[in-house]
Amino acid sequence: MMQDRSPKFSLNASGPIVGAVLMILLIANTIFWCIPFYAVVLLKLLTPVRAVRRWWTRRLTWVAQTWFNWNLIFADFFLGTQWKIELPEGLSKDKTYLLTSNHQSWVDILALEKAVGNEIPFFRFFLKQELIYVPLLGLCWWALEYPFMKRHSKEEIAKDPSLKGKDIETTRIACERYKGHPVTVMNFMEGTRYTAKKAAKSSYQYLINPKAGGVAFVLNAMGEQIHSLLNVTIIYPQGVRELWDYLCGRLPEIRILVKETKIPAQFLGGNYQEDPEYKANFQAWVTELWEEKDQLIAEQINEAKL
16 A cells, blocks of 8 residues: 655755755765764774674664665655655564665665665665775775675686686675674666666666666575565656756655565575576566566556546
């Protein structure tokens, strides 16, 4: 059943001035929460005991989630965006989820937080190992225990066959820290944001063709730990807008539908890269999910026009 999560009170303001004021508030909010965040990061760096470091990680997660919540509070206070959200029953912060969603705008991140940020464990996503060296952010991702993976190209494997399968094994080891520690692993299955140019090559009306390999990689690495798939569909009935448009109050309505799907047991331990049958079956499953999502978007857009 669709819930109305629209703000009970809002200035319902719009325009570039509102966007600028809101942007300044969001930047100030970020700077404010960076102070306790980096203080805790320093304490975590100085802590040799793994159990204590995990405790510090939970404190960091709380800071990150609170930062997100205040961003949404500021946005709701100024803007009149109507939020219509449908959630499955039984979501819990004590379970580990794989979350995937269509990707159209940077507003999607706020939309996901609005819908399920306080219902499930804080989001993590897989990162290339090289990104740990990104100034400031690399340290944040490390402190929040984002899994860093090292992928080997076909050329590298051809030169050194011992590298075959190392990427999945390395990631599986990195995910060991999540045992007994619920998380939500997020993956935008399309791999990029929706644009008209990209859509021209798509098999769908409102979506880009999904890339199944990333999700299969997650399931190969930590499938047994994942409780279920949260298949999120984000709909902008009046058309997709960028983050600046949202901050300026030009997004009158956002709809988010979250469907919980049990992951077929056959996909929890296979090898997407090396097993042709597994790959074909997995791609067929993902295609079915995307066909349903495309139809759902069409239905919601038509309903909003009535």
